[in-house]
C-alpha cells in the first residue's frame with residue numbers, strides 16, 4: 301500500500317537553535333499507514349531528544365492501537381522532558397483514527413464539499429508527564445483529501461488557508477511554513493494527500 305498517501309513536510313528549529321524539537325514519522329505498512337508528529341517541550345537538544353524518542357518508539361511498533369501507542373510513548377518519555385503528540389492511522393479503505401495530546405493540531409480538508417475542513421482538536425496533557433483519559437476520533441477520507449498536522453510553531457491561523465487540491469503536498473507544506481511560521485519556536489507542518497489510485 302505504498303501509494304495510499306503522498307506526503308511532504310516542512311520543518312526547522314527556532315532561530316538560533318541547531319537541534320529540532322519538532323519531529324515527524326510516516327510509517328507505511330502493508331495494510332496501513334501510521335502518521336505522527338511530536339513537539340518536545342521547549343526547544344533545543346532536550347526537546348529534540350524527547351520528540352525523537354517518541355518517533356523511535358512508534359517506528360518500532362507493529363499495528364498496536366493508537367491508545368496503546370500513546371501509552372508506550374508515555375512510558376518511554378518519562379525520563380525526558382516530555383512531548384506533545386498527534387497520531388493518525390489510516391487503512392486501505394481511507395478510514396482514519398486519530399489522537400492528539402497537548403498543544404498540537406490536525407486538520408482534514410475535504411476535496412469535495414467546497415473544501416470543507418474539519419479540525420482534529422487534541423486533548424490536554426504531555427506525553428511522558430501527564431496523560432488525559434485517552435479518546436480517539438475517526439473519519440473516512442476520500443481520495444484527493446488533504447490532512448495536515450502542525451506543531452504550535454505554525455500559527456494556528458493556517459487553518460483558514462484553503463489549499464488547492466491540485467497542489468502537491470510539498471507546495472502546500474512550503475507555503476504554510478513560509479506564511480505561518482513562528483521563528484521563536486521549532487516549527488513543523490506535515491501535509492498528506494490520499495491518492496486517487498493506489499496499489500493496495
Ligand SMILES: [Mn+2]
Nearest residue numbers: 339452453485
Ligand atoms: Mn512548539
